[in-house]
Amino acid sequence: MAAAPSQTILFIILLHIFYIFVPSHQYHPLDSLTPSEFSQIRSIVTKAYPESSTHKLTFQYVGLEEPSKQTVISWLKNETTTNPPRQAFVIARIDHQTHELIVDLSLQEIASKRIYSGYGYPMFTFEDQENADKLAFTYPPFVASIRRRGLKLEEVVCESFSVGWYGAEEEEGKNKKRIVKVMCYYMNGTVNLFMRPIEGISMTVDLDEMKIIGFQDRVTVPVPKADETEFRESKIKPPFRQSLKAITVVQPDGPSFTIDGHMISFDVRAGMIISLASIYDLEKQQSRRVLYKGHVSEMFVPYMDLTEEWQRRTFFDAGEYGYGLCSMTLEPLRDCPPNAVFMDAYFSKQDGMPRKIPKAFCIFERYAGDIMWRHTEATIPGKTVREVRQDVSLVVRTVSTFGNYDYVNDWEFKQSGSIKVTVGLTGMVQVRGTTYTHKDHMEEDVYGTLVAENSIAIHHDHFLTYRLDLDVDGDANSFVRSKLRTTRVNDRRSSRKSYWTVDSKTAKTESDARIKLGSEPAELLFVNPNKKTKMGNLIGYRLIPEGVTGALLSSDDHPQIRAAFTNYNVWVTAYNKSEKWAGGLYADQSHGDDTLAVWSNRNRSIENKDIVLWYTLGFHHVPYQEDFPVMPTLNGGFELRPSNFFESNPVLKVKQPKEEYSP
Ligand SMILES: *[C@@H]1O[C@H](CO)[C@@H](O)[C@H](O)[C@H]1NC(C)=O
Ligand SMILES: *[C@@H]1O[C@H](CO)[C@@H](O)[C@H](O)[C@H]1NC(C)=O
Ligand SMILES: *[C@@H]1O[C@H](CO)[C@@H](O)[C@H](O)[C@H]1NC(C)=O
Ligand SMILES: *[C@@H]1O[C@H](CO)[C@@H](O)[C@H](O)[C@H]1NC(C)=O
Ligand SMILES: [Cu+2]
Numbered sequence: 001m002a003a004a005p006s007q008t009i010l011f012i013i014l015l016h017i018f019y020i021f022v023p024s025h026q027y028h029p030l031d032s033l034t035p036s037e038f039s040q041i042r043s044i045v046t047k048a049y050p051e052s053s054t055h056k057l058t059f060q061y062v063g064l065e066e067p068s069k070q071t072v073i074s075w076l077k078n079e080t081t082t083n084p085p086r087q088a089f090v091i092a093r094i095d096h097q098t099h100e101l102i103v104d105l106s107l108q109e110i111a112s113k114r115i116y117s118g119y120g121y122p123m124f125t126f127e128d129q130e131n132a133d134k135l136a137f138t139y140p141p142f143v144a145s146i147r148r149r150g151l152k153l154e155e156v157v158c159e160s161f162s163v164g165w166y167g168a169e170e171e172e173g174k175n176k177k178r179i180v181k182v183m184c185y186y187m188n189g190t191v192n193l194f195m196r197p198i199e200g201i202s203m204t205v206d207l208d209e210m211k212i213i214g215f216q217d218r219v220t221v222p223v224p225k226a227d228e229t230e231f232r233e234s235k236i237k238p239p240f241r242q243s244l245k246a247i248t249v250v251q252p253d254g255p256s257f258t259i260d261g262h263m264i265s266f267d268v269r270a271g272m273i274i275s276l277a278s279i280y281d282l283e284k285q286q287s288r289r290v291l292y293k294g295h296v297s298e299m300f301v302p303y304m305d306l307t308e309e310w311q312r313r314t315f316f317d318a319g320e321y322g323y324g325l326c327s328m329t330l331e332p333l334r335d336c337p338p339n340a341v342f343m344d345a346y347f348s349k350q351d352g353m354p355r356k357i358p359k360a361f362c363i364f365e366r367y368a369g370d371i372m373w374r375h376t377e378a379t380i381p382g383k384t385v386r387e388v389r390q391d392v393s394l395v396v397r398t399v400s401t402f403g404n405y406d407y408v409n410d411w412e413f414k415q416s417g418s419i420k421v422t423v424g425l426t427g428m429v430q431v432r433g434t435t436y437t438h439k440d441h442m443e444e445d446v447y448g449t450l451v452a453e454n455s456i457a458i459h460h461d462h463f464l465t466y467r468l469d470l471d472v473d474g475d476a477n478s479f480v481r482s483k484l485r486t487t488r489v490n491d492r493r494s495s496r497k498s499y500w501t502v503d504s505k506t507a508k509t510e511s512d513a514r515i516k517l518g519s520e521p522a523e524l525l526f527v528n529p530n531k532k533t534k535m536g537n538l539i540g541y542r543l544i545p546e547g548v549t550g551a552l553l554s555s556d557d558h559p560q561i562r563a564a565f566t567n568y569n570v571w572v573t574a575y576n577k578s579e580k581w582a583g584g585l586y587a588d589q590s591h592g593d594d595t596l597a598v599w600s601n602r603n604r605s606i607e608n609k610d611i612v613l614w615y616t617l618g619f620h621h622v623p624y625q626e627d628f629p630v631m632p633t634l635n636g637g638f639e640l641r642p643s644n645f646f647e648s649n650p651v652l653k654v655k656q657p658k659e660e661y662s663p
Helices: 035-048 069-077 126-138 140-148 168-174 317-321 558-562 596-600
Strands: 011-013 057-065 087-094 097-104 109-116 156-161 179-186 201-206 211-217 265-267 271-281 286-302 314-316 341-348 354-377 385-402 405-414 419-427 431-433 448-452 455-458 460-470 478-488 498-506 522-532 538-546 570-574 611-621 631-642
Touching: 035 057, 035 087, 035 097, 035 109, 035 341, 035 354, 057 097, 057 265, 057 341, 126 140, 126 156, 126 179, 126 201, 126 211, 140 201, 140 211, 265 341, 271 385, 271 405, 286 317, 286 405, 286 419, 314 317, 314 558, 317 385, 419 460, 419 611, 431 448, 460 631, 478 611, 498 522, 538 611, 570 596, 611 631
Parallel strands: none
Antiparallel strands: 011 271, 057 087, 087 097, 097 109, 156 179, 179 201, 201 211, 265 271, 271 286, 286 314, 286 460, 341 354, 354 385, 385 405, 405 419, 419 631, 431 455, 448 455, 460 611, 478 498, 478 522, 522 538, 538 631, 570 611
């Protein structure tokens, strides 16, 4: 996409998305796989591994096997050269084993294959979860438990929960199985099933056999009432708040960006991927690369409830459930403003066939009434000078819904060169059913907040780890950490006793670049040590965290061993194409032996190299009653901002939109 209607909009975001009409020789090397490519992959793989009653084949992950960075960059420099081979990475389960396949679409063959025998399992498919959830309904002990509680089976809905890993003792006998726990909810008069858990019943399902292998009905707890859980406007009881007067965004001449086919890429695990974000430099008359690739790498959501059915709720949502798999269709005018453009996304079903997520992305120009820069010069006698520029930016949005929670993901590109990433948390908090109906009756630790009668919303965290492969004006970069230090003034001639100075240090190896933020002020820069501004400063971009949250679990707790990538807010690693998933390629039941923390321990040299920034933003979520029955959006994020990247303010020469539009 070229967001360059005029020279004033600086961002050229080469975002890549599937584009059905692109003939195969014209694809961009970073384009998502197309539906026809998914079908080809399926036929190549099923030919090599024919299914039969004894050979079960499931596609757990199918995504682009991207060409090397050198290949893509030389292709970008000369698009007339032939395209690099088009390849896909496939993770399949075949006869209870995890197979990794590279499928070459140009040669129509399997280019490489390997059986993975380490710890952990691939992502769940929708079918894994749907089929597991269905098993309960024909399982007599479950049916009996539901009847005994006086509940109607047809109003019950079940969900699959990953089980994590809780220590070596569990591996005794090496009886490893790909399992989930299934737990259920009751509707009967509401669609807000997450507010109506049926506590005490859990089933263990073997996903490869698709069989219930364990069942427990431990305690009976009242199912919280349906009253007041409704969130549909059509069903909520009055009185309502008075509606606001009509409000909208108008671009009378249409949007200022154009979409020429390649936009954002989509991956079933990462969700939205931003590639090759570059900025047009008016002074240099060229576009300069900032971000080779950026996306969510993993999300860790541990709950703090020690109740038997809750202890294991320590989710790795991207690696287990798929940030892309959980991408939802956006609602025009509500999820995105009226000036938004929508795009679809595709992923492979368990049988290898493509499935579409209509309107998975929206792209729009945002003007929220904010000021990009301004000044009133009121000091000149007898004269007032006032200049103001509106802050208009470009936003790409997706929403991922993991069962109860909805995450609104925005990548915002500002004309100033800033890239702002925001995640908004909304949807339902997870509640545990309880006998309590008032806080005054509670004696023990209930692990959360009583948000309604019989409903405790459980304490938990959300940690989102982003992989940010910055290439600031070229791929050889360094990471510079500057501390601001209070310096004592001992010179008696000075009227001051203290001031602060900037103490900059370039990280030599990975161990120099692990940072827990929040304890002291710091400037965190990615610089290109080979390029300077005319003033002699290194060309750079800096990370501006917006609120910082660190891990609170102890480092010997198994969930934290698996999520050791949240031990620091910032890590910088040497670029390695296969180090993408901070929690490991196989996050389900992982043992923490393939995390960002392990890679960083190699202590590679990171100075003047192709390096990758990892940033973890987090929320410690203590629920409040306002989070019931649906939570108002809570935002967090960070900004990547040019820092000695331009010679001067890059938006000085931004003109006001053509005509000021005033209704
Ligand atoms: C681009 O590649 C083509 C084919 O390899 C070659 O003929 C052409 O000279 C190249 N152009 C440039 C500018 O390098
Ligand atoms: C189910 O809904 C019906 C109708 O609202 C109500 O009478 C009944 O008590 C509900 N049952 C349970 C178990 O909540
Ligand atoms: C790249 O990363 C993978 C996974 O961590 C590792 O096995 C491999 O050795 C790394 N390659 C290099 C060149 O460091
Ligand atoms: C990483 O390497 C540097 C340079 O070789 C060394 O000084 C440092 O102690 C190493 N750190 C760790 C944790 O091994
Ligand atoms: Cu939360």
